[in-house]
Amino acid sequence: MSGHEVTKALLLKALDAATLRHQAIASNIANANSVNYRPLRVNFEEQLGFARQALAQPGGTLTAADVAGVRARLEQEPAPRAGTAAVMIDMEMVKLSQNTLQYQALLRGVSHHGSLVTTAINEGRK
Amino acid sequence: MDYFSAFAISASGMSVEKMRLDVTALNLANVHSTRGASGQLYQPLTVISTAKPGAFAAAMTQAGNASLGAQVTEVRATLTPPRLTYEPSHPDADAKGFVAYPAINPVNEMITMMTATRAYEANVAALNAARVMAMKALDIGGN
Amino acid sequence: MNVDPVGFLPPLTEVAGLQAADAGNNVGTSDFASWLAKEIGSVNDKITGSDQLLQKLATGQVDNLHQVMIALDEAKMSFQMLVQVRNKLLEAYQDVIRMSV
Numbered sequence: 001m002s003g004h005e006v007t008k009a010l011l012l013k014a015l016d017a018a019t020l021r022h023q024a025i026a027s028n029i030a031n032a033n034s035v036n037y038r039p040l041r042v043n044f045e046e047q048l049g050f051a052r053q054a055l056a057q058p059g060g061t062l063t064a065a066d067v068a069g070v071r072a073r074l075e076q077e078p079a080p081r082a083g084t085a086a087v088m089i090d091m092e093m094v095k096l097s098q099n100t101l102q103y104q105a106l107l108r109g110v111s112h113h114g115s116l117v118t119t120a121i122n123e124g125r126k
Numbered sequence: 127m128d129y130f131s132a133f134a135i136s137a138s139g140m141s142v143e144k145m146r147l148d149v150t151a152l153n154l155a156n157v158h159s160t161r162g163a164s165g166q167l168y169q170p171l172t173v174i175s176t177a178k179p180g181a182f183a184a185a186m187t188q189a190g191n192a193s194l195g196a197q198v199t200e201v202r203a204t205l206t207p208p209r210l211t212y213e214p215s216h217p218d219a220d221a222k223g224f225v226a227y228p229a230i231n232p233v234n235e236m237i238t239m240m241t242a243t244r245a246y247e248a249n250v251a252a253l254n255a256a257r258v259m260a261m262k263a264l265d266i267g268g269n
Numbered sequence: 270m271n272v273d274p275v276g277f278l279p280p281l282t283e284v285a286g287l288q289a290a291d292a293g294n295n296v297g298t299s300d301f302a303s304w305l306a307k308e309i310g311s312v313n314d315k316i317t318g319s320d321q322l323l324q325k326l327a328t329g330q331v332d333n334l335h336q337v338m339i340a341l342d343e344a345k346m347s348f349q350m351l352v353q354v355r356n357k358l359l360e361a362y363q364d365v366i367r368m369s370v
Contacts, residue, residue, distance in 0.1 A: 003317065007323050010327045010328075014326075025252065029251075030138050030139025030196040033241060033242070034176045034196050055321065055324055056330070089244060093248060093251060101334075103259050104258075107266060111265070112319075112345060116348055119345070123356060124356055
């Protein structure tokens with residue numbers, strides 16, 4: 001895969017992760033007062049450890065192999081201590097805002113990717 | 127990944143908190159009720175809510191995340207001993223002149239009401255965020 | 270009557286500076302090709318740079334979002350500018366070709 005296709009594939013996976021994360025946060029908020037509830041979280045960025053190191057170097061880009069096996073998945077956090085609330089609503093609201101912003105930024109990135117090719121096809125005509 | 131499951135999760139949370147609020151209002155309305163519909167004393171109710179069953183297992187297999195969310199498992203009548211006050215002239219007074227009122231603590235009910243309201247507002251915020259994200263996705267390829 | 274010529278105004282020196290700058294921009298045909306290649310290279314660098322920033326955004330490593338958005342915008346604008354330059358060059362070439370000798 002070319003560099004552009006790797007970026008597009010990674011962006012789509014990150015969008016999937018953000019959608020799944022929203023569902024995890026929504027579930028946590030819906031179960032804010034539920035008994036015996038274990039909060040949900042999404043494992044995605046942790047799978048990209050090697051990729052992040054590669055990107056941290058100047059001029060480093062990712063290859064298809066870095067991106068291939070990465071997939072967002074749901075995880076349950078450990079059960080809370082007895083007597084404490086499992087879900088902290090204020091922290092969930094912060095995570096909600098952050099995730100929404102990340103999702104919109106990724107959408108803008110995907111849109112930008114497509115528009116470059118569109119410009120080349122249109123030869124600059126609107 | 128569809129957006130309807132995100133809406134369904136927040137909607138389930140909102141209905142749970144609405145039920146909790148309704149039950150709290152019912153308890154507060156019956157603070158001075160000596161007799162219920164069946165002739166027995168009114169027992170204060172609490173709402174027990176849990177996560178939807180099998181939610182996590184289904185979500186792991188990506189079989190549709192609409193099974194995430196909350197549900198009301200039980201509306202339980204708490205078995206607290208009634209509050210007795212001495213009113214011999216009351217029609218419901220027993221042989222010794224005591225009237226039994228439901229043991230509802232208004233402070234607890236107010237706290238439950240505030241918690242339910244905050245959780246309801248948080249669920250509404252999650253629903254709005256899902257809607258904003260869906261609308262933005264429609265704009266891909268705009269410019 | 271005798272009118273004295275205006276002598277207290279110093280001669281204009283800025284024009285000399287403009288002429289020096291103009292001489293620098295006066296490129297011949299061989300310099301234009303290398304200039305165009307350099308510009309294409311820089312647009313390509315901007316696009317790959319924006320690609321790398323997008324990958325950083327996807328992996329969650331971005332410190333400030335505006336840096337990414339500005340880089341995206343810059344890459345897109347410079348690419349559009351390059352396309353317009355290419356269009357104008359083509360137009361000029363076609364004009365020259367259509368000239369009847």
